[in-house]
Amino acid sequence: MFQVLVKQWWIYALRGVVSLAFAATILVVRQFSFETLALLVGLLMLADGLPAIYGGLGLRGQDDDWWVAALEGLLGVGLGAAIALTSDLSADRLLLYLSLWCLLTGAFEIILAYRIRKEIRNEWLLALAGALSMALGLLIVFLPNAANIPTAWWLGGYALFFGLLMLGLGFRLRGR
DSSP: OHHHHHHTHHHHHHHHHHHHHHHHHHHHHOOOOHHHHHHHHHHHHHHHHHHHHHHHHHTTTTOTTHHHHHHHHHHHHHHHHHHHHOTTOOHHHHHHHHHHHHHHHHHHHHHHHHHTTTTSTTTHHHHHHHHHHHHHHHHHHHSOOTTSHHHHHHHHHHHHHHHHHHHHHHHHHHTO
């Protein structure tokens, strides 16, 4: 499994770049309509999910739990598509999709970090990215305020740290 992850280092780096681009957009522009923010969130989920699916499928035959990574990607693609294709998306539904994505993606990343802990040093980067995802998901569940600009800032801050952690993990894997 580890050798496949090393060969797929670019997937983690790509997910980091996508997340950093999203963070830059959210944190720099700052003023979005709800529809624009929803579209950006949907695009983030899609752009993060596609490489995750590819990575999971690349683990087939190498690891019995390859489907966990693929499922993480499918979740992102499915929720991203649901956001992008829903014309009457409410703030509550957007927050539901976003919190679900953060909580489940975070859990998948923590599981993967646990599985590779004996094969790579600093797997904590992936575990920390998962913990950040779950923390944002819980924040959204307990403080659902979709129409408030700080929600977008929380999302942008999360995307910034997540992107940096994914880039760090990708380049760590590349160095192996």
